Amino acid sequence: MIRLVFFFFTYRDYYMMLLQSLVLVYVLYNVDSSADRWPSGEYGLPKSKSGCPLADGFQWQTGWRYQDTNDHDDQVISNNSRSKEFHIDGNVTKIIVNRSFCMKDDTNDDKGRPMWPQGKYCIYKGMAACPYGLTKGNVFWSDDEMSDWNKNDAQGRYPDGQYWTFTLIRFCCQTKGIKNHPILLPTKSPFYLLPFESAQCQMVKWAVSSVEWIYYRTSGWENQDRAQGDYPYNAGKRHPTIYYCYYRGCNKTLNADSGTLHSPNHPRGYPNGQYCSWRITVNGTKRIHLKFAAFSLQSGNNTDVLYVYDGKDTSAKLLGAFHGSHIPPNEGIYSSSYSMFLIFKSDETVSYEGFCASYHALDYLSKIFFLFAPNIQVT
Ligand SMILES: [Ca+2]
Numbered sequence: 153m154i155r156l157v158f159f160f161f162t163y164r165d166y167y168m169m170l171l172q173s174l175v176l177v178y179v180l181y182n183v184d185s186s187a188d189r190w191p192s193g194e195y196g197l198p199k200s201k202s203g204c205p206l207a208d209g210f211q212w213q214t215g216w217r218y219q220d221t222n223d224h225d226d227q228v229i230s231n232n233s234r235s236k237e238f239h240i241d242g243n244v245t246k247i248i249v250n251r252s253f254c255m256k257d258d259t260n261d262d263k264g265r266p267m268w269p270q271g272k273y274c275i276y277k278g279m280a281a282c283p284y285g286l287t288k289g290n291v292f293w294s295d296d297e298m299s300d301w302n303k304n305d306a307q308g309r310y311p312d313g314q315y316w317t318f319t320l321i322r323f324c325c326q327t328k329g330i331k332n333h334p335i336l337l338p339t340k341s342p343f344y345l346l347p348f349e350s351a352q353c354q355m356v357k358w359a360v361s362s363v364e365w366i367y368y369r370t371s372g373w374e375n376q377d378r379a380q381g382d383y384p385y386n387a388g389k390r391h392p393t394i395y396y397c398y399y400r401g402c403n404k405t406l407n408a409d410s411g412t413l414h415s416p417n418h419p420r421g422y423p424n425g426q427y428c429s430w431r432i433t434v435n436g437t438k439r440i441h442l443k444f445a446a447f448s449l450q451s452g453n454n455t456d457v458l459y460v461y462d463g464k465d466t467s468a469k470l471l472g473a474f475h476g477s478h479i480p481p482n483e484g485i486y487s488s489s490y491s492m493f494l495i496f497k498s499d500e501t502v503s504y505e506g507f508c509a510s511y512h513a514l515d516y517l518s519k520i521f522f523l524f525a526p527n528i529q530v531t
């Protein structure tokens with residue numbers, strides 16, 4: 153009897169351990185796939201010219217705010233401006249700023265959604281409390297002080313705030329985290345975050361970011377521009393320049409038996425804070441030969457690095473971590489299977505030209521042949 157009870161518990165413990173391992177495997181597996189879902193809660197994002205990001209299980213509601221920043225009708229004394237690169241759905245002229253929002257106010261499908269990950273960024277506040285882990289604040293713009301000449305307007309769904317002859321917009325900010333630690337968000341379509349604490353963008357895994365900005369030349373007469381709580385970087389200044397980080401996905405899949413790839417913007421400098429990948433898959437009986445025509449990265453493996461894996465993802469063997477003072481071999485890199493996975497990440501400062509490379513599928517035998525006769529070019 154004692155023996156049987158012992159036996160039973162041993163088996164139960166064994167199954168519990170097995171179950172726990174399966175749960176762990178499931179959780180680890182889903183760390184990356186959770187990036188397909190927008191986080192839970194009510195909030196908003198700046199709307200880009202390409203529209204709202206792809207949504208899953210909810211619909212973005214849209215709206216816009218038209219800010220009249222000019223103190224007169226007949227005389228231009230305001231001089232708003234914006235960055236040359238500008239993908240926000242809106243319009244910035246010397247006398248007005250108009251911009252659009254994508255608001256998530258539907259929480260019916262929030263079960264199982266991730267929370268907003270730790271980092272340093274802000275989003276717009278919806279009508280409910282800030283999503284879990286984010287703290288609120290607001291920005292006040294003194295628009296045209298002459299109420300007779302003030303043409304402020306707003307329509308649709310916009311962030312929590314006040315939209316009268318002045319503008320007050322509430323934000324929710326994630327203030328705990330490190331900008332260089334990449335966070336997971338859906339990157340299948342472009343989206344915006346507002347940077348917190350500095351103009352540097354939060355790094356997002358599988359995305360390349362660029363900083364855009366709007367200079368709000370608000371009222372010159374009894375200006376009361378101000379901000380409270382947690383708000384986007386620099387937005388608390390009088391006539392603020394507010395920064396907007398524009399993210400585009402940079403996961404590339406290459407399925408042909410030969411092809412080329414290059415770092416973002418090559419041969420112009422690659423952007424800071426990007427985290428991109430390339431997955432090469434060739435015919436199952438073949439192997440991959442990857443050769444670099446150009447390679448110029450910052451030196452040091454803690455700065456900008458290209459990782460090359462011998463398989464379809466990061467669970468495969470690392471063939472090399474290449475940077476400015478450790479460049480890939482001239483003869484190129486070989487896979488031992490039909491797929492290869494590359495990750496290129498850059499830190500927050502200093503960028504170089506980057507790299508461009510081409511690959512070819514090789515018959516396995518020709519690789520062995522190549523090893524014995526390295527001077528023969530295999531194509
Ligand atoms: Ca006006």
Ligand SMILES: [Ca+2]
Nearest residue numbers: 456499501502
């Ligand atoms: Ca760098």
